[in-house]
Each structure stands twice: as structure tokens, then as C-alpha cells.
Amino acid sequence: xxxxxxxxxxxxxxxxxxxxxxxxxxxxxxxxxxxxxxxxxxxxxxxxxxxxxxxxxxxxxxxxxxxxxxxxxxxxxxxxxxxxxxxxxxxxxxxxxxxxxxxxxxxxxxxxxxxxxxxxxxxxxxxxxxxxxxxxxxxxxxxxxxxxxxxxxxxxxxxxxxxxxxxxxxxxxxxxxxxxxxxxxxxxxxxxxxxxxxxxxxxxxxxxxxxxxxxxxxxxxxxxxxxxxxxxxxxxxxxxxxxxxxxxxxxxxxxxxxxxxxxxxxxxxxxxxxxxxxxxxxxxxxxxxxxxxxxxxxxxxxxxxxxxxxxxxxxxxxxxxxxxxxxxxxxxxxxxxxxxxxxxxxxxxxxxxxxxxxx
Numbered sequence: 001x002x003x004x005x006x007x008x009x010x011x012x013x014x015x016x017x018x019x020x021x022x023x024x025x026x027x028x029x030x031x032x033x034x035x036x037x038x039x040x041x042x043x044x045x046x047x048x049x050x051x052x053x054x055x056x057x058x059x060x061x062x063x064x065x066x067x068x069x070x071x072x073x074x075x076x077x078x079x080x081x082x083x084x085x086x087x088x089x090x091x092x093x094x095x096x097x098x099x100x101x102x103x104x105x106x107x108x109x110x111x112x113x114x115x116x117x118x119x120x121x122x123x124x125x126x127x128x129x130x131x132x133x134x135x136x137x138x139x140x141x142x143x144x145x146x147x148x149x150x151x152x153x154x155x156x157x158x159x160x161x162x163x164x165x166x167x168x169x170x171x172x173x174x175x176x177x178x179x180x181x182x183x184x185x186x187x188x189x190x191x192x193x194x195x196x197x198x199x200x201x202x203x204x205x206x207x208x209x210x211x212x213x214x215x216x217x218x219x220x221x222x223x224x225x226x227x228x229x230x231x232x233x234x235x236x237x238x239x240x241x242x243x244x245x246x247x248x249x250x251x252x253x254x255x256x257x258x259x260x261x262x263x264x265x266x267x268x269x270x271x272x273x274x275x276x277x278x279x280x281x282x283x284x285x286x287x288x289x290x291x292x293x294x295x296x297x298x299x300x301x302x303x304x305x306x307x308x309x310x311x312x313x314x315x316x317x318x319x320x321x322x323x324x325x326x327x328x329x330x331x332x333x334x335x336x337x338x339x340x341x342x343x344x345x346x347x348x349x350x351x352x353x354x355x356x357x358x359x
Contacts (some may be wrong), residue, residue, distance in 0.1 A: 023053030024084065024109050031088075033118030035193050038096055038126060044089040047105075047114050051078045060106045062086060069101045069116070088116055096122025096130065099193040119193040119211045122165065134164060136229020138170060138221030139163040143231060147202045149238030152210070156202040156237055162221055164190040172196065173223035176236065178215040180206035204239045210341045211349065212292040213237050241293065243345040255313070256286035257342045259350060264321050264338075266356030271328040278321050280352070282340070284311040290333045291343045295319065299336035301327035302354055321354055 031045040051057045055075035064071055072087040088103055100117040112121045122130070131139030150156050154204065164170045170190045174183045190196035194338055215235045219227065220227060246254070260281040269276060284290035290311040297304055301324050308317040312347035334356035341349050 002344055010229070021053050021214075021340060021357055022051060022055040022057040022080075022107075022109050024049045024057055024107065024112075024304060025052045026164065030115045033090070035119040035121055036092070037121045038092050040092075041093055042089050042091050043118075043119040044087060045116060047086045047088065047103075049084045049086075051080050051082055051084065053109070053336060054080050056080070057083060057084060058108045059084065059086075060108065062103055062105045064088070065102045065104075065152070068095060069103065071103045071114075072104075073132050075104070086114065086201065088114065092120045094126055094130075096120050096126055097193065098191075099145070108216060121193040122163065124221060127165065129162065131161065133231060135219065135221045135231035136226045136337045137166050137344050138172075138229070139165060140219070140231060140233075141219070142233075143198055144236070147200075147235065147237035149241045150204055151242035151244070153205045153242060156204065158200045158202070158235070160198040160200070160233060162190060162196045162198060162219075163195055164192055164196070164221075166222075168225060170196075170222040170354075172198065173220045174198070175218040175220065177217045178202075178207075180204070181215075181235065183217075200235070202235070202237050204237070206330075207237070210239050210241060211296070211339055241341075241343060241345075241348055242347070246345060251345055253287040253345070255284050255288050255290035255311075255342070255344050256346060257290055257292075257340065257344045257350065258283045258285045259340075259352065261352070262350075263353045263355060266323055266334060269323065269328060269356045269358050271330055271358060272293055272325050274325050276323045276325060279318050280321070281316045282306070282311065283316040284313050286344065287313055289313070292317075292340065293330070293343060294341040295338065297336055297338045297354070299354070301334070302338075303334045304338050323356065330358055333357055 017137040026046055026049040048071050056079055058077045062071040062073045068091045070089045078084045081240045100121045103114040105112050127139050131141050133140035133143045145158035147156035147158045162172055172185050180203050184199045186197050195250055216232050219231045219233050266276055295304055295306055303322040306317050306319045311317050336354040338352040
């Protein structure tokens with residue numbers, strides 16, 4: 001009998017202990033601000049939960065996953081039957097576009113994640129800073145996409161962010177992409193007040209040139225509502241030849257491009273009609289065929305061409321450099337750069353200066 005009574009008392013005690021616990025019922029765990037203007041600054045909301053248990057609820061901590069979101073919570077216990085209120089403030093200044101933030105609340109009953117979301121319509125000053133390029137009614141983060149550099153066969157990436165400040169969705173599109181560039185919009189339709197991204201991928205094995213390669217394409221931010229609003233986006237990448245797989249024997253037998261001069265001097269030039277020409281030579285002092293991958297200049301007054309783009313060991317080719325005097329200006333000296341790119345691993349890229357006094 002004593003054992004029976006003891007077991008009964010223990011069961012009753014355990015049952016009472018299990019029943020006498022704090023318990024929270026959350027009324028809401030998600031708050032959607034909808035779309036609002038950035039000029040409102042800090043916006044706030046509240047999340048509520050009722051203590052449906054028989055013991056007090058204590059909030060141990062509340063942490064946001066971003067510094068722009070600040071939760072507040074009571075430091076005193078929430079009695080049974082009372083309501084717990086968690087306040088959350090979100091700072092929208094300088095943060096246009098869609099947002100989704102979490103606040104993790106830890107109590108003596110466990111933990112829960114609260115979600116706040118919305119769309120910030122950017123102010124003119126913020127848009128001018130973060131999206132300085134106008135393209136019709138849309139705003140772009142940049143109109144130049146530098147891919148960087150890589151050896152032939154590698155893949156490079158770049159991006160353009162697109163902001164929709166209108167009250168209607170935008171479906172962006174591209175035109176005249178370089179053949180070695182792929183484009184992908186994420187998302188395909190940009191909702192009002194939100195940002196989209198144009199992801200660009202450059203496949204260097206499909207690019208015919210070496211060295212600095214410049215190109216461009218047309219971005220149409222709102223192809224359905226305003227197809228005539230367009231922006232020209234420039235692309236730049238540097239393509240290098242891959243010599244990393246060459247063996248020591250192959251390097252020893254590799255071609256070598258030896259220049260007869262590193263400076264082409266036109267001496268004194270007078271602006272006007274006509275052209276002036278000078279020459280220099282490239283000699284292959286290596287042991288296998290030299291391939292001139294590219295020979296170019298960015299100066300519009302200078303033209304350059306090689307008699308042959310393939311040079312056998314011990315042979316030379318003549319390079320012709322021509323200056324168009326009609327594109328010169330008196331008092332502005334000629335100071336151009338020619339770039340030679342070849343399959344010569346010891347010096348795959350060389351610079352030749354083109355100089356002259358213009359009077």
C-alpha cells in the first residue's frame with residue numbers, strides 16, 4: 001500500500017509539473033509592410049503572442065539577421081493570460097527595393113522566427129547614387145561591365161542591376177549581344193519598386209580576339225511598355241593565352257617575338273591632308289612558328305598592319321605604322337601605343353610607342 005500511495009503521489013506531482021508550464025500562442029509571425037516610400041525613414045511593426053500557460057513567460061533574447069532591423073522586447077515576465085508584444089523597426093534609408101528580414105525570439109518556452117517584408121520605393125537622391133544611369137523610366141547601376149581577365153577557355157561574369165521606379169511591372173530585354181556573351185535576367189519581370197539583375201557571362205573560348213577586348217550591347221529595360229527606351233552598355237575583358245600546360249621542352253622550343261625597335265618616331269608632323277608611314281620588323285628568334293594573335297592601337301590617328309601574321313623560326317615580317325595627319329592637332333604631341341600579342345610564352349604581350357611632335 002505504501003508503494004502504491006508513493007507512486008500515486010509521484011504521478012500526481014509529475015502531472016502537475018507538466019501542466020504548470022508557460023506556453024505561447026503567436027497571433028502573427030509575419031508582417032508585410034507592402035510598398036512604401038523611402039522618405040518615411042524608419043518604419044515599425046509589432047508581433048503579439050498570448051501566454052496560454054500557467055507560468056510566466058520570459059523573453060531571453062531577440063536578434064535580427066541585419067543591422068537595419070532592430071527588435072525590442074519586455075524585460076519583465078509575461079504573466080499567464082497576458083500578451084507579449086515584440087516591436088521591430090526597419091530602417092529603409094538607402095535601401096530601395098524588396099526586403100525580407102528575420103527576427104529570432106528566444107523565450108523559456110522555446111524559439112520562433114518572425115518575418116517582416118516589404119518593398120521600399122527609392123527616393124530621388126538614393127536612386128541617383130545607387131542607380132546613376134537613366135534608361136527611359138528605369139534606372140541602372142552601371143553602363144560599363146568590366147569582366148576582368150582570364151586565359152582562353154575560362155568563363156568571366158559581370159552584372160547590371162536594374163531598378164523599377166514605376167507603378168507597373170517591367171520586362172527587360174537585350175539586343176546586339178556580342179557572340180561570346182550570354183545574358184540572363186533575374187527575375188524576368190521586375191515588379192514596381194523592386195530591383196532586378198542582368199547577369200552576363202563571357203565565354204573566352206568564343207571570343208576571337210586576345211588582349212583587351214571592348215564591345216557593347218543594347219539593354220531595353222521595359223520591352224513591353226517602352227521598347228524605344230534603350231541604353232548602350234559597354235563590355236570590356238582581357239583574354240590571355242594559356243601557357244600553363246606547356247612542358248619545359250615545349251617552353252624551350254617556343255616562339256619568341258623580337259622587335260627591331262620599341263619606339264616608332266615620326267619626328268615632326270604637320271596637321272593637314274595626307275598620311276605618314278614608318279615601319280619596323282618582328283623577328284621570330286624562337287624554335288617554332290610565331291603567331292601574331294593581335295596587333296592594334298586605340299589611337300584613331302594611327303593605323304597598324306603586319307605583312308604576315310605567321311612567322312617561321314629565323315624569319316621576319318614588316319609592320320607598317322601609318323599616321324593620318326588630318327586627325328592631328330597642332331600643339332598636341334603624338335603619343336600612341338601599339339600592342340602586340342603573340343603565342344610567345346616568355347613575352348606574350350609587348351608595347352611599341354608611336355611618338356611625334358605636332359606643330
